[in-house]
Amino acid sequence: MKVYARSGGTDKSSLRKALREYVKTSGGGSRTLARRMYTSVQAVDRLGNVLNDIVQIGTQPTLTALNLASYAGGTVLDVLSALVDAVAPASGQLDDAMARQAYELMVERVDANSNMNIDSLSPADVQEILTVYIEETIVCRVINDIGAALTTEQHDPVVCANMIEDLYQIVSGAVHNDILSGLSGTNSQLPPDTGQRMENIYQLALDVLSDV
Numbered sequence: 001m002k003v004y005a006r007s008g009g010t011d012k013s014s015l016r017k018a019l020r021e022y023v024k025t026s027g028g029g030s031r032t033l034a035r036r037m038y039t040s041v042q043a044v045d046r047l048g049n050v051l052n053d054i055v056q057i058g059t060q061p062t063l064t065a066l067n068l069a070s071y072a073g074g075t076v077l078d079v080l081s082a083l084v085d086a087v088a089p090a091s092g093q094l095d096d097a098m099a100r101q102a103y104e105l106m107v108e109r110v111d112a113n114s115n116m117n118i119d120s121l122s123p124a125d126v127q128e129i130l131t132v133y134i135e136e137t138i139v140c141r142v143i144n145d146i147g148a149a150l151t152t153e154q155h156d157p158v159v160c161a162n163m164i165e166d167l168y169q170i171v172s173g174a175v176h177n178d179i180l181s182g183l184s185g186t187n188s189q190l191p192p193d194t195g196q197r198m199e200n201i202y203q204l205a206l207d208v209l210s211d212v
Helices: 002-006 012-026 030-036 038-057 059-065 076-082 094-113 123-152 157-184 194-209
Strands: none
Touching: 002 012, 002 157, 012 123, 012 157, 012 194, 030 038, 030 194, 038 059, 038 094, 038 123, 038 194, 059 076, 076 094, 094 123, 123 157, 123 194, 157 194
């Protein structure tokens, strides 16, 4: 990532190389890295449960059960923002902080790039939201593990912000369809158990990124 930063953000091939090498070596391989991201796996699973409840029983009953009834009738941005503590509670632990940061980034991205109505979410909408969240958790993990050094050096903050966005685009471009396939249940190689399935979806995505 230092090569990318020194290029002023123009050398995107170096960013791909850093990501690829991270998954293969620094991260301990896709299986180990997926297990290290267990906190994020749980957070994505919790979000999936809440969103599926919204689809099946409605926004009002779901939010009422979470003591968030005042947000009923709000936009996707309003409701997803209100769910942050239910999905990724703050605890002071680094892994929880990363899951929370990724959640907030996901909310911003979903709000900016979709016209979803929270009261008429489809299963496809749920899968799209979860896919973006998974992608953001992977980016936050990579930035924390191999991008932190950039914040201690004198790099242009604009370059650092661009690096995060470029990294997201690389991750999303490489694994978006694979994650959607895993979430939709069309990948028969994944186990039916939802918790194990979510971890395997992470491993599948990381496998792809090891060859990006």
